[in-house]
Amino acid sequence: MTDDAFRTGPVDKIASSTAHCDIKSPVTLSSYVVAQHGYVVAVRALAEKDQYDEVECSDGAFRHIRKGDVLVGTLGGRQALKGYSGRVPRHIGPGDTLHVLNLGGLIGECTAAHPNLGPALPVEVLGAVMVERDGQWTHARIQEDALEMVHRLNSSVPLVAVSGTAMDTGKTEAACRVVEGLAEKGLRVGAAKLTGASLMRDVRRMREHGASAVATFTDAGIACTVEDAITPIAKGVIHHLNATETLDVIVAEMGDGFVGYYGVDDLMTDMELQSFIEAHVVAATDLAGAWAAEQTFHERYHTGITALTGPVTDNDVGRRYITQRLGVTALNALQQSTALVDKVVEALPGSAFPEATRSDTAAPSSGEELAVAET
Structure with a gap:
């Protein structure tokens, strides 16, 4: 020196x-x-x-x-x-x-x-x-000893993806409510932030709401996801959570909107990653955003939306339009958190539930086994 x-x-x-x-x-x-x-x-x-x-x-x-x-x-x-x-x-x-x-x-x-x-x-x-x-x-650089990128994600517990039409649409609030509700049902919940600009507040909130393990793209040495190919980074975060602790489900929030520069669209169009996503919770600010989300998921991502939330669902006008005109379940994360969690649970496979709570899952109906939980 x-x-x-x-x-x-x-x-x-x-x-x-x-x-x-x-x-x-x-x-x-x-x-x-x-x-x-x-x-x-x-x-x-x-x-x-x-x-x-x-x-x-x-x-x-x-x-x-x-x-x-x-x-x-x-x-x-x-x-x-x-x-x-x-x-x-x-x-x-x-x-x-x-x-x-x-x-x-x-x-x-x-x-x-x-x-x-x-x-x-x-x-x-x-x-x-x-x-x-x-x-x-x-x-000093944040890439040292960071989580490794993963190009092939061979296995994972079920994922619940929380995305939105833009910044500040209520994604983190929805993710926290889902984490809390799943943890209260006895599931061991992991939480991830897969895209955005470096900020630990969101995953810290999810840990406070019951997540037993959390990780973010910053742990993978990325300051902001506009600069790098995000898909192997996101898979590395998911792989890390699966390997770190025995989990039943991972709630993965995607910062910014699926239309934008942060790489959300890349994750949504990756077939391997999508094969592990069992539920999509999408946050929107207004009806135009909700309509665009339904169109995008149907025509581009070739999957359905489990529930729409965010400011567009703050009152019955928005919820009624989304339900009646778009054919999508609309649930406000603040006012209807229990119903939102129940909707996510319906989408999860029965294998996501630990043995201690299997008795709470729904009985078969019409000859088909339903992977849902009655609440």
Whole structure:
């Protein structure tokens, strides 16, 4: 450590996007920054905001970013319809100005702001965060010791996919209600976040609602799923959950919408992955989105929607239209969580239920065995 390019200093906040690297304050910095997704950098806040002004820290707490705060974050791009979009510049050095692109601490050059959020918070690059590995100093990056990609997913417990027409349609709330309801029925539930921009809040919420094991694309070394081929990454996350703990079912949330840049459509059109999905819960904001979802699932994904939820189901008008005109079950995750869980249970095979709860599954009807649970 005699090279004058290295220096050590304290930091105020360590973003959750870097949690896989186990960074502690003080940090060791290098003036040489690798300008690639996933590399960890230290930056200083050049301003202070009164909205979109927090960062999720590695301990899970959200903290306000003050002007002058030194933040450790992860280089990454983003293509958000209702947030900031940005990219990683080709060259980055100390003194350069970048921006905080999301609550998980993604750092990049903002290329498109959002009128409801104001300008992205500008930060000054201080240097690359270094970590000691095998007696040598190397650049910290979230790809180190990350979950491996899987190109062939040979087996899995049943999956419940939670997708939506866009950001902020209630996907996480629906996923949490489904996780909670399945856990209350005695199932051992895993939870995954397969697409999106790095943020641990969603899987932490699913763990709080009863998931016994959780994993996200960030665990696979991905800061945001707009940058890489997402299918082998998602399969790696699912494989990891299956191998880590004995589970009965996995609830997999897909961030953003199935129309967009985050790779949801790639997962929905992968036949191998779809072969393990037994239920599709889809969140929509309005009736146009609900109609588009039904059309997309029928014509492109060649599968049905188990239940439509989200703001479009906030009152009876939306639920009645979806049921009568689209022929799809409409259930609000907040108001009708029990019915939503029951609908998911109907779609699960009987083998998903542990022996202790098999007696609660429905009896055969009309000569055919039904894999449903009576509640």
